Amino acid sequence: MNKSLKIILLGIGFFSMTNLVQAQTAWVAPADADQLTNPxxxxxxAIKKGKKLYAQNCTICHGDKGKGDGMAGAALKPKAADFTTASIKAESDGAMFWKMSEGRSPMAAYKGMLSEEQRWQLVSYIRTLQK
Ligand code: HEC
Known part of the structure; x- marks a missing residue:
């Protein structure tokens, strides 16, 4: 194989590797999301209302206990988040609110589907799953 072809192939390999890494980067909310406070x-x-919303909209992927083991959640890439993991427990209410508002594929952005009040109710409910 000639040298420049080798270099091109190496380049392509490196490029697809960085893409792979990018697809798996942790999902981090912007710092100012931490300033939002859950009313x-x-x-x-709110917890009662959040529970109902969660059952209707989120259980399918996140599972009824929030472990990311819902019927549709386990097969996704990335898998649906397990709310009981330490790193997610440690997140601020604002960061969670931001993530459910903005979404990230394969999860939809809920800001167009649920009111602000409903999204905060969901945060309050998810906190109870983390205890
Ligand atoms: C189609 C399946 C699906 C549905 C339905 C879904 N999610 Fe998700 N959710 C995901 C996936 C997958 C991730 C992980 C995304 C990532 O890490 O890139 C996620 C991540 C999250 C996170 C971020 C966790 C963290 O802090 O890192 C929150 C919060 C969340 N979902 C809340 C909700 C709420 C609330 C609902 C219902 C209103 C919901 N999701 C419905 C698939 C889903």
Whole structure:
């Protein structure tokens, strides 16, 4: 094989590797999302409403206990998030709110589908799954 062809092939290999790495990078919310405060933190009524919304919209992927083991969640790439993992438990309410609002493939952006109030209710409910 001639030398320049080798270099081109190496380049292609490296390029697809970086793409792969990019596809798997951790999902990090912007720092200013941490400044958002949940108006319904630990609010019983919000938790009840969040539970209902969660069952209707999220269980299918995230599972009823939030472990990312819903019927459709396990087969996805990346897998649906397990809310009980330490790194997600440690996230701020604002970061979670931001992520469910913006979405990331294969998860939809919920800001167009659920009101702000409903998204905070979901954050409050997900917190109960992490206890
Ligand atoms: C189609 C399957 C699917 C549905 C339905 C879905 N999600 Fe997700 N969700 C995912 C996947 C996959 C990820 C991981 C995305 C990633 O890491 O790139 C995720 C990640 C998240 C995260 C980020 C976790 C973290 O902090 O890193 C939150 C929060 C979340 N989902 C909330 C919800 C809520 C709330 C609902 C319902 C309103 C919902 N999701 C519905 C598939 C889904």
């Amino acid at each position: 319904f933190a630990n609010n019983e009524d």
